[in-house]
Amino acid sequence: MRHHIVAEQLPDGVTLKEWHMVRGEEQQSMCGRDVAEGAAELPDDAWGTDSAHPFCHTCGALYLREVP
Structure with missing residues (x-):
């Protein structure tokens, strides 16, 4: 299963709230x-790096249980 990281913006549409992990082509984060259509994305290997900060705690915990 391929994962990717998607940005969640604050209501102003500009400010990053946090990053979420998404399984494959699903329309919801873990x-x-x-998931907002057209939201910024990062590859799953960006998890745990400065480029994917701040990261959703729940998505991170679930991702760790799925990926070796």
Whole structure:
């Protein structure tokens, strides 16, 4: 299964709230939040780096349980 990271913006549409992990082509993040169409994305190997900070705690915990 391929994962990717998607940005969640604050209501102003500019400010990053946090990054979420998404499984494959699903329309929700692993924590259950809906993924906004056209949101910024990063590859899953950016998890744990400064470029994917701040990261959703729930998505991170679930991702660690799925990826060796």
